Amino acid sequence: MNSTRLFVALALSKQLKDKIIAWEHGNNLPVRWIIPENLHITLLPPWEENDVEKAKQLFKDSLKNTKSVILQCQDIAYGPEPSSPRLIWINCESSSALRILKSRLEDIFPSPRENRPFVPHITLARFPRRKWKKLQAHELNVAFPWEEKIQAIQLIESKLLPEGAKYQVIDNVDLD
Numbered sequence: 001m002n003s004t005r006l007f008v009a010l011a012l013s014k015q016l017k018d019k020i021i022a023w024e025h026g027n028n029l030p031v032r033w034i035i036p037e038n039l040h041i042t043l044l045p046p047w048e049e050n051d052v053e054k055a056k057q058l059f060k061d062s063l064k065n066t067k068s069v070i071l072q073c074q075d076i077a078y079g080p081e082p083s084s085p086r087l088i089w090i091n092c093e094s095s096s097a098l099r100i101l102k103s104r105l106e107d108i109f110p111s112p113r114e115n116r117p118f119v120p121h122i123t124l125a126r127f128p129r130r131k132w133k134k135l136q137a138h139e140l141n142v143a144f145p146w147e148e149k150i151q152a153i154q155l156i157e158s159k160l161l162p163e164g165a166k167y168q169v170i171d172n173v174d175l176d
Helices: 014-025 052-063 096-106 129-135
Strands: 004-010 041-049 069-079 087-092 121-126 142-150 152-159 166-174
Touching: 004 052, 014 121, 014 142, 041 096, 052 152, 052 166, 069 096, 069 121
Parallel strands: none
Antiparallel strands: 004 041, 004 152, 069 087, 069 142, 087 121, 152 166
16 A cells, blocks of 8 residues: 655745745855745644545544634744754744644644654755855844734645655645
8 A cells, every 4th residue: 555645734824935935036045945835834744644535534623623823933044953954944933822733733643753842944945964064154043023823734745756845735724
C-alpha cells in the first residue's frame, strides 16, 4: 500500500503573502525562495499516511467548532540555528491558543513529535549551509510586525521533488 506524506498548516491571508513577496523582491539574496502558494505555518510536521480519507475525516472532526486564532508576526531572521542557519523565516509569537491547537492535533495524528519547543514561523527561503558564509554579510533581524486572524487550517499533501517540495491542499477547515 502506498502512503501519502501529509502535514497540517495554518493558512495565510493573501495580504500577508503579498507583504512577504514585496519584502523578498527588495532582497536579492542567493537563496531558493518559497513560492507564494507554499507559504504557511506548519502546525504538525509531515507524516506518512496510509488512509488519506480517514485522515481527512479526523481532520474535519477534530477541528469542528474551532475558534480562529490570532497570528502575530515579529521579525525576519535566519533560522533555525542562528550560528548555522539554513532558512530565512518570519518568527511568530507562540501564543497559548496556537500551542493548545497544536497539542490537540498531535493527540489525533501520527505526526512525529518534535523534541524542541514549538516555534511558529513562516519559511521564506532555503539555502545550503555552505552558503552561510556568503549570506552572513547580509544582516537580517528585520522587524516584521503583522497581526492577522487565521481563518483556516489546511491538511496538505507534500511531494518531495529535486526542485523543492510540491504542496497540494487536500482539505481545508474554516475556523469560527
